[in-house]
Amino acid sequence: MSDLALTFTGAEVLLPGDGLALADLSLAKGVIQPDRAGRAVDLNGFLVLPGIIDLHGDGFERHIAPRRGAMKQMDEGILAAEAELAANGITTAVLAQFYSWEGGVRGPEFAGQVFDAIASVRDSVVTDLLPQLRFETHMLDDYVGLPERIAAWQVPYVVFNDHLPHDRLAEGRKPPRLTGQALKAGRNPEMHFEMLLSMHARGSEVPMALDSLCTVLEKQNVRMGSHDDATAQTRADWRARGVKISEFPETLEAAEAARAAGDHIILGSPNVVRGGSHKGNVSALDLITMGFCDALASDYHYPSPRRAALMLAKSGLVDFAEAWALVSSGPARVLGLNDRGTLATGKRADLTILDKQTHRVAATMAEGRFSYMAGDIAARFLV
Numbered sequence: 001m002s003d004l005a006l007t008f009t010g011a012e013v014l015l016p017g018d019g020l021a022l023a024d025l026s027l028a029k030g031v032i033q034p035d036r037a038g039r040a041v042d043l044n045g046f047l048v049l050p051g052i053i054d055l056h057g058d059g060f061e062r063h064i065a066p067r068r069g070a071m072k073q074m075d076e077g078i079l080a081a082e083a084e085l086a087a088n089g090i091t092t093a094v095l096a097q098f099y100s101w102e103g104g105v106r107g108p109e110f111a112g113q114v115f116d117a118i119a120s121v122r123d124s125v126v127t128d129l130l131p132q133l134r135f136e137t138h139m140l141d142d143y144v145g146l147p148e149r150i151a152a153w154q155v156p157y158v159v160f161n162d163h164l165p166h167d168r169l170a171e172g173r174k175p176p177r178l179t180g181q182a183l184k185a186g187r188n189p190e191m192h193f194e195m196l197l198s199m200h201a202r203g204s205e206v207p208m209a210l211d212s213l214c215t216v217l218e219k220q221n222v223r224m225g226s227h228d229d230a231t232a233q234t235r236a237d238w239r240a241r242g243v244k245i246s247e248f249p250e251t252l253e254a255a256e257a258a259r260a261a262g263d264h265i266i267l268g269s270p271n272v273v274r275g276g277s278h279k280g281n282v283s284a285l286d287l288i289t290m291g292f293c294d295a296l297a298s299d300y301h302y303p304s305p306r307r308a309a310l311m312l313a314k315s316g317l318v319d320f321a322e323a324w325a326l327v328s329s330g331p332a333r334v335l336g337l338n339d340r341g342t343l344a345t346g347k348r349a350d351l352t353i354l355d356k357q358t359h360r361v362a363a364t365m366a367e368g369r370f371s372y373m374a375g376d377i378a379a380r381f382l383v
Helices: 074-087 108-124 146-152 166-170 178-184 189-201 203-219 232-240 252-261 269-274 284-289 304-315 320-325 329-335
Strands: 006-009 012-015 019-022 025-028 031-033 039-042 046-050 052-057 090-099 128-136 157-161 223-227 245-247 264-268 295-297 351-355 361-366 369-373
Touching: 012 320, 019 320, 052 295, 052 304, 052 329, 074 090, 074 108, 074 361, 074 369, 090 108, 090 157, 090 329, 090 351, 090 361, 108 128, 146 203, 166 189, 178 189, 189 203, 203 223, 223 232, 232 252, 245 252, 252 264, 252 284, 264 269, 264 284, 264 329, 269 284, 269 295, 269 304, 295 304, 295 329, 304 320
Parallel strands: 006 039, 012 046, 052 090, 090 128, 128 157, 157 223, 223 245, 245 264, 264 295
Antiparallel strands: 006 025, 012 019, 025 031, 046 351, 351 361, 361 369
């Protein structure tokens, strides 16, 4: 919480229920205030918006391992990632760390180091950093003790993935790029292939193992999501386990099933910016048009949430307030973060301030503290 008290004047502010309008906005003690507070700062020419909440992003990987074998001090990598998040208007960030047979930066040992680093720097950064575990479902030998490790790592959000190339493995064929993947994991390519074949062969054991694991995690109040749902039945299976977040559904069928059951749907903002999925999956734009989206996530590219919201508003597909809600109040609801997401009185003073002309991020505030500021806006605070 910050002792900073300010009243912004002259800016267009996105207030709940009002859309963008000229209004004063006051903050003190880290929250939005009902009355004028502190000194006035003229932000004419800027847009003051609720801070961006990114509920799934793995773009931080390039900061902690900029190239193969070149690992930074882990905490320094997280600090560098936080600086990029802030520069892109993100005030709350879910760092999505793999726990995967892929090894390297996605291996189990590395995951533990990442979660320890997040915990070690959390009190020294401004952006609210939340860890997410992306667990590969066919790692059956790792189920034992996993809930205890999740609790020790203070991970509130687990997502289930299955990236095994089942079609090829069923035919006994090696997947593409197997050698490079094996070397990245520090394994002999033949041993790596045998490991993949073994995990694929034990696939019938996975559903029961997941049933037990999800039951324990639900009791631990861990939020759970599935990744890349392809069918209505897949979504129904996950929902039966208490997994009520559908991340990046691959098909209209899966998204429709999620919406009909009241599950949360997260889509990738790069899909919106690009105008389609790079894997040929259903278009995020189509799903948003049909109302099958609760929130947009950065996925792998931190500038994309801001860009996607602005593109949606400019296209007229939704109005500005609805578009920005997909990166602010929508993610807050999915994550159960009732203290943020809008600029209502009493909410956290989490702000993304954009230049009105260029829509570039001019400043970012989280709980009343600046995490980023650049360009001409700085002079407004020195007067």
